[in-house]
Amino acid sequence: MPKIVLITGATSGFGKSCAYKFATHGYDLILNGRRADRLQKLADEIENKYNVAVLQLPFDVREEKAVFESISSIPEEWKAIDVLVNNAGLALGRDYFEEADISDWNTMIDTNVKGFLYVAKAVSQIMAVRKKGHIINMGSIAGKEVYEKGNVYCATKFAVDAISQGMRIDLLRHNIKVTSINPGAAETEFSLVRFKGDEGTAKQIYDGLTPLTGDDVAEVIYYCASLPPHVCINDLSITCLQQANTIYFNRKLNS
Ligand code: NDP
Numbered sequence: 001m002p003k004i005v006l007i008t009g010a011t012s013g014f015g016k017s018c019a020y021k022f023a024t025h026g027y028d029l030i031l032n033g034r035r036a037d038r039l040q041k042l043a044d045e046i047e048n049k050y051n052v053a054v055l056q057l058p059f060d061v062r063e064e065k066a067v068f069e070s071i072s073s074i075p076e077e078w079k080a081i082d083v084l085v086n087n088a089g090l091a092l093g094r095d096y097f098e099e100a101d102i103s104d105w106n107t108m109i110d111t112n113v114k115g116f117l118y119v120a121k122a123v124s125q126i127m128a129v130r131k132k133g134h135i136i137n138m139g140s141i142a143g144k145e146v147y148e149k150g151n152v153y154c155a156t157k158f159a160v161d162a163i164s165q166g167m168r169i170d171l172l173r174h175n176i177k178v179t180s181i182n183p184g185a186a187e188t189e190f191s192l193v194r195f196k197g198d199e200g201t202a203k204q205i206y207d208g209l210t211p212l213t214g215d216d217v218a219e220v221i222y223y224c225a226s227l228p229p230h231v232c233i234n235d236l237s238i239t240c241l242q243q244a245n246t247i248y249f250n251r252k253l254n255s
């Protein structure tokens with residue numbers, strides 16, 4: 001029986017790279033994201049290239065009812081989920097605290113904390129029955145250290161860190177592994193989303209850097225998922241060589 005991975009936020013960035021990575025290793029894929037057209041394209045590409053099956057599961061992680069209904073409606077033969085990559089998320093804005101947009105804060109909290117929780121709970125209920133499974137939560141180095149104008153985005157990733165620790169304790173009795181992955185700057189659509197389509201500002205984030213890519217992060221996620229059943233990486237931070245933490249970079253400008 002092929003293993004099954006459910007990936008949220010698979011229409012772009014880390015999630016999309018994970019879809020390809022797990023497919024190359026023979027996993028069947030349950031892929032989530034809001035953009036159904038992108039999910040369809042990705043599913044077609046992967047099914048044509050790899051000998052795996054893909055189930056598309058489009059929903060908005062912020063919609064509690066949709067999350068629980070979608071996950072409980074997964075056909076029985078797909079319910080033996082071995083790995084959840086709980087990845088869907090975003091930053092919106094990078095503003096001083098008193099100037100930031102409250103609707104940006106609400107969207108980040110609703111997506112990165114509440115939506116993240118809904119998905120984790122729905123899937124852990126299934127894994128608890130099977131007494132096995134691996135939940136890989138997408139944290140960030142922003143969940144380890146706050147930076148200027150990072151305020152609420154950082155807070156949502158600190159929440160992911162705390163929730164991952166809590167899940168690891170509470171799901172211990174069900175043999176469910178919980179891993180938190182904490183990347184630094186990675187060039188995906190993350191900054192384009194954060195700066196609301198402003199390509200110039202988004203690009204500046206990576207000026208003078210060879211940043212992480214989606215594929216780099218997917219490689220690490222797959223490594224965590226591929227370890228022997230008794231081994232669990234609890235918490236893993238990863239940056240590019242030119243980033244020490246959320247603040248210190250060694251940018252090679254004009255070279
Ligand atoms: P991308 O913008 O490239 O991808 C984000 C993915 O999340 C998309 O597939 C998007 O799909 C999905 N998503 C966003 N909101 C929702 C929602 N409400 N419901 C369902 N899916 C949603 O960014 P990344 O791949 O970089 O980001 C993935 C995760 O990694 C995020 O949690 C982010 O915080 C985290 N991260 C990113 C870093 C970086 O520098 N890139 C570093 C550290 C962590 P769609 O729009 O189709 O719904």
Ligand code: 8X3
Nearest residue numbers: 140141142184185246
């Ligand atoms: C994304 C990394 O440093 O831009 O989580 O917040 S950072």
